Amino acid sequence: MSSLSLQKKSYSALWFVIVSVLLILHNQVFFPAAVDAKSNVYIVYMGERQHGNLDLITDGHHGMLSEVLGSDEASVESMVYSYKHGFSGFAAKLTEAQAQMFAELPDVVQVIPNRLHKLQTTRSWDYLGLPLDSPTSLLHETKMGDGTIIGLLDTGIWPESEVFSEKGLGPIPSRWNGVCESGELFHGAKACNRKLIGARYLIKGLEAEIGQPFNTTENPDYLSPRDWLGHGTHTSTIAGGSSVHNVSYNGLGLGTVRGGAPRARLAMYKVCWNLYGGVCADADIFKGIDEAIHDGVDVLSLSISSDIPLFSHVDQHDGISIASFHAVVRGIPVVSAAGNSGPSAETVSNTAPWIITVAASTMDRLFATHITLGNNQTITGEAVYLGKDTGFTNLAYPEVSDLLAPRYCESLLPNDTFAAGNVVLCFTSDSSHIAAESVKKAGGLGVIVASNVKNDLSSCSQNFPCIQVSNEIGARILDYIRSTRHPQVRLSPSRTHLGNPVPTKVASFSSRGPSSIAPAILKPDIAGPGFQILGAEPSFVPTSTKYYLMSGTSMATPHVSGAVALLRALNREWSPAAIKSAIVTTAWTTDPSGEPVFAEGQPMKLADPFDFGGGILNPNGAGNPGLVYDMGKDDYILYLCAMGYNNSAIAKVTGRPTSCPCNRPSILDVNLPSITIPNLQYSVSLTRSVTNVGAVDSEYNAVIDPPPGVNIKLEPDGLVFNSKIRTITFRVMVSSARRVSTGFSFGSLAWSDGEHAVRIPISVRSDFTIP
Incomplete structure (x- = not known):
């Protein structure tokens, strides 16, 4: 008998002993689950793999299942x-009792329910400072x-799209280990x-969860890497x-469509399917990340988020967070969407500190x-109206109670x-296209939708005027209606306007911080363009539109992923944390024209770190940050200790023995490029470390903009780097100037050497209600 066979038998026997002892300890006599017991998919997560024998890892997983379930x-x-590639574990159909037994x-380490996640460009890269014709930008420094x-x-x-042409590209990188998987209408070769x-499709987790094969007749999609919904192609x-x-x-x-890294290579892992408008199962996401680690990707981009996180256990049960940890400690940055549940506070998803979480602007x-x-007063609204000029026509407003007005247009019936x-003015809290469709079916000639919540314009019909304005402009139009006996309006076709005075805003739908799981970890980290972004879409018939406008943090996320790819090309030795720091500390806090950035909502306000993290993505600045707040596995262990994970669980996650300090470390000391203090009482001290990635001999001085009502002191307040000193730790003392509880207030700390301003956001809430 081979040594491998002996290993397999001993591994299986070991699990039999372990499971048997547990059953005895719990006074249980084991019988296989009854056929009518409800089963669901659970992820049995075992942390870092203990060795590199992939077959033996899988055999061990089957051995565990066999002993618990009663048979091979x-x-x-x-x-x-x-x-088995990036970490160890398995997904299986289990009853609740069986899942508890595994736990x-x-x-x-953890048994995780198989949750279903939701899916959450011609101008945008020029806007971010990366035009194709600039010889000095990060784009050209990294050969795109x-x-x-x-x-x-x-x-x-959709592989046939022109944006996935290989023209001008050299050989596939030799380190690539992936495959191009064939399937329905997708011939890999x-x-x-x-x-x-590379292209793979992963659906077993979703199929096991719904208890049947995926029905592509009821829910049109391709059982292959080919895209039906268009989201992944975009x-x-x-x-x-x-x-x-x-x-x-x-x-x-009109312009040139391209990615942030136009000469980068792409690998698609199809884990999201056309069910309930687009869902992605945790088990499939786990597998996608596991395969991506094996395949050799440099960056992982997930335009996926969960529902609004309301409970602290989400951190432990979040498949994206756990699987992405193993990618990050292997040097692969993970970029993910903040979510589309804004503008309410504490709605941000993907809150783990190792993830780069992206808001939409x-x-x-x-x-x-x-x-x-x-x-004859002319007002400018926003639309994608491609029809003819309407000429002057009647303008109407539903004079109903204030309570009914925000939903009146949506509730119109065809016989109203x-x-x-008429062209109808609507004040609405809902989607513009719902109001537009109702008005159109009721015989209206157009609709002006007034709201401070901006919606995706492309959802309205191109040939039916559906124009968005702010509530303030809507009020001006209403004043006109009420001041004249026969109000009229003329609507013109849409035109593209670029540059100043078009202001940058954080989109209303973009999920907001603070994190409900770990309020001391600032989320989101950064904002990128995510509104009305033009990208490729599936071309089901030759005459279909090949490019489409889409909005969401789903669109903002790949803007940051593309910038991260450029930074990986520029500095292969930078860690994911160094890349994240470079992005956050160089972000714009005003728009490129120098105007302040506002956050859409009710009401609109100046954007703060809970809206856009460090600010708006600045790729060129990120390529030359001066200093970085770096982190490695030890820093993430500090976070896990601070969050209350025990030594055994941390050791399994990280793959090495761990001993947390007797006194739980402060989460405020995690070396993030931000400082967030959710419950300041009197004073607190914390530390940060910065690493010089600029000129060897450098001197930096602190520039402090404290939040109102907060005092900040640094030790030291100057940093001197040379060939022997590359990393310096400094202490930050924060104290409340007021002895009253307050909401969050915001400021910043920057280290300046005259060329760089390495800025981190500071968010502080005083809380004197805690005993």
Whole structure:
């Protein structure tokens, strides 16, 4: 008998002993689960793998299942995935009792329910300072990201799109270990090329959760890496699409579509499917990240987020957070969406400190639509109206109670006479396209939607005027209606307007901080363009539109992923934390024209760190940050200790013995490029360390902008680097100038050497209610 066979038998026997002892200790006599017991998919997460024998890892997983379920046959039937590349664990169909049994086994870190996650560009890269024709930008310094590999977990990809052309690209990087998997209408050998170098599809976790094979008749999709929903094709365009000139959305936004790293290679992991509008199962996400680690990606981009996190246990049960940890400690930055649940506070998802969490902003492009009132006053709204000039026509407003007005237009019925023959002004708290469809069905000729919550314009019909204005402008139009007996309006087709005075704002839908899980960890980290972004989409028929406008933190995320790919190409030795620090500390806190950034909502306000983290993505600045707040595995262990994880669990997660200090460390000391103090009483002291990545001999002085009512002192307040001193630790003393509880207030700390301003945001809330 081979030594490998002996290993397998001894491994299985060991698990039999462990499980048997646990059953005896719990006074249980084991019988296989009854056939009518409810089973769901659970992820049995075992932390860092203990060795590199992949077959033996999988055999061990089956051995565990066999002992708990009673037979090898039951194990094979139950098993969904074995995770063995980046970490150890498996997904399986289990009853609640069986899941609890696994949770009590000594080698299991966590048993995680298989949650379902939601899916959450011609101008944007020029706006971010990376025009194609600039010889001095980060884009050209990195040869447009040539050689880097961006992995995307999404809805698949449409490989025939021009943005995935391999023209001008060299050989596939030799370190690539991935595959191009064939499936429905997707022949791997033909679909992939030197641009799209890998594609997989992962659906077993979703199918096991719903208890049946995925029905593509009821829910149209392709059982292959091919994209049906268009989301993955769009995000791939933004992150690393090749340049395609003279692209527009039916004439709007004309320019060159390309990704942030146009010469990067792409690998698609299809983990999201056309069910309930687009869902992604934790078990499939785990497998996608596990395979991506094996395949050799340089960056992982996940335009995926969960529902609003309301409880602290989400951190332990969050598949994205746990799986991404293993990517990050292997040097792979993970970029993920903050979510689309804004503008309410504490709605941000993907809150682990090792993830780069992305909010969505608008940019300096406006699809301007002129609204001319009967008194010849012209107002500019936003729309993607491609029809003819309406000429002057009647303008109406539903004079109903204030309580009914925000929903009146949405509730119009086709036989309502109010809208017929009129352009209707609506104040709404809902989506613009719902109001537009209701007015259109009721015989209206157009709709002006007043709201401070901006919606995706492309959801409205292109040939039916559906124009968005702010509540303030809506009030001006209403004053006109009420001041004249026969109000009239003329609506003009939309035109593209670029640059100043179009202001940058944090989009209303973008999820906001603080984190509900760990309020001392600032989230989101950064904001990128995520409103009305033009990208490729599936072309189901030759005459279909090849490019489409989409909005969301899903679109903002690949902007940051593309910038991260450029930074990986520039500095292969930088850690994911160093890259994150470079992005956060160099971000714009005003828009590129120097105007302040506001956050959309009710009411609109100046943006603060809970809206956009460090600020708006500044790729060129991130390429030369001066100093970085670096972190490695030891820093993440500090975070896990501070969050209350025990030594055994941390040791399994990290793959090495761990002993947390007797006195729990402060989460405030995690070396993040931000300082967030959610409950300051009197005073607190914390530390940060910075590493010099600029000129060897450098001197930096502190520039402190304390939050109102807060005093800040530094020791030391100057930093001197040379060939022997590359990293310096400094202490930050924070005290409250007021002895009253307050909401959060905001400031910043910057280290300046005359060339760099290494700025981190500071958020402080005084709380004197705690005994």
